[in-house]
Amino acid sequence: MRIERIGATLNPDLHLWGWEVALEQFLAALAGGLLVLVAWAHLSGRRRELLPAIRAATSLALAAVMAGLLLLWLDLGGKWRPFWLYLTVRPTSIMWWGSWIILGVVVSSSLTAVPSLVKAEGEGATPAPRWLYPLARWAELRMGALAWMNLVLGIALGLYPGVLLGTLVARPAWNSAVFGPLFLASGMVTATAALLLLVPGGPWAPLLVRFHISSQGGRLALLGLYLIGLATGGAAQQTAAALLVRGPWALPFWVVVVGAGILVPVAVAVRQLTARPCAGGLAATAWVLTLAGDLTLRVVLVYAGQQGL
């Protein structure tokens, strides 16, 4: 007979980051991916052709980043002290960089969205505060510079949550150099799916579907590399891999993240490029599954990473 007793204080609950952080990471990835797409449309000279999709993307990016900011604030213990993030210089802290990236994204995506939201003064003008019109004109003239800003900040916003988790040596499931690129690829996947859902028709659809397939391919490859990295690591890394592959998180990981979030949407996306595309309802379901898969990936990684030491 084996006799065991563990003091109740030895293994306290170490789940410190919960659903707010997982959802914020999902929204940050969505906003980052959308900004990269908007920047690409500007810089490739296809702005006029893709304008409805760009408008939807800029508005959604701004909404996503603001919602993410609200979640981050809700998650903070010291709700009235976040101004300290901007009054200190902490280049070794990824979270400090993240706070500046988010601030930059709020400014950049707001300036990009303003001309779309505020139509010209005069007949048919959008009702908006008077001071917004000169700001919209100012931003309209600087769309090229804003596109570069969106590209850099979008990539940074997509990368930073992954780099933040990846640099935490204490958490074997997170401590992976693949996390940054994986989160960025995931953001691109989410952004293309969200846009295909919001503005399904138009000349941008085949382009977005191609972006979607290549981003999904990148994400699948990076997920594979991440798991291989864990499986070939030390005992702690192998335990972390087991949590995802055959442990308590295996079902959501394989079924929702890989099956419903990657394989099904890729199959539908490939079919969309053929002469006989899927019906609109089926395609929309695939994009919804993509979003659900990405959100589940964030939840699984945030929770599994904090399971034990």
Add this chain to the structure above:
Amino acid sequence: MPRYGMAVDLDRCIGCQACAVACAVENDVPEGFFRRRVGEVTAGDGPGDLRLAFVHMQCYHCERPPCVPVCPTGATYVTRDGLCLVDYDICIGCRACVTACPYGMRYPHPHGFVDKCSLCDHRLAAGRLPACVEACPTRALIFGDLDDRASPLRQAIAAAARVEVDRPEVGTRPKFFFLNARVTLAEARGEVGATLARREAGEGAP
């Protein structure tokens, strides 16, 4: 400047938790939280093969603390005498430091900041010992200056048959030493992990 550290002589520790209580009272630690705690692991295959380990858990005031570089506001810092402290006024409660600590020695205080052992820096400033050291009835807890050969800490480490630090593989160089352990920390953690896995699998435990 001194380089403060601590040790526990496990040959002397009786697991009475007086240190944990003294710490909580001295530092006004809210109910349900701990700056210092003593975990207890009993394992074995029956009478004649029982092993008991006390795992002392508090901030180890590491030489290379991973909690310091991740702090986005500089609220977590290291003093010149090697104490790793938190400035509660600028801590925003993001818990990056809590997730970065490989030992789980920090906790989110209900007042919105992160708290942990300060080695009772306010008592040290007044020339007194940390509350846990003063409260220990068997003198199992030893405090001192690691750079001073005459300090009780250096002497205890030199005299110990076995000296161990927690998870040396993570490279944090803790300044808290486990002396004369009969069950190593790795073994104790292994027992905890195996038992929790069995419980999660539904096998149960007494």
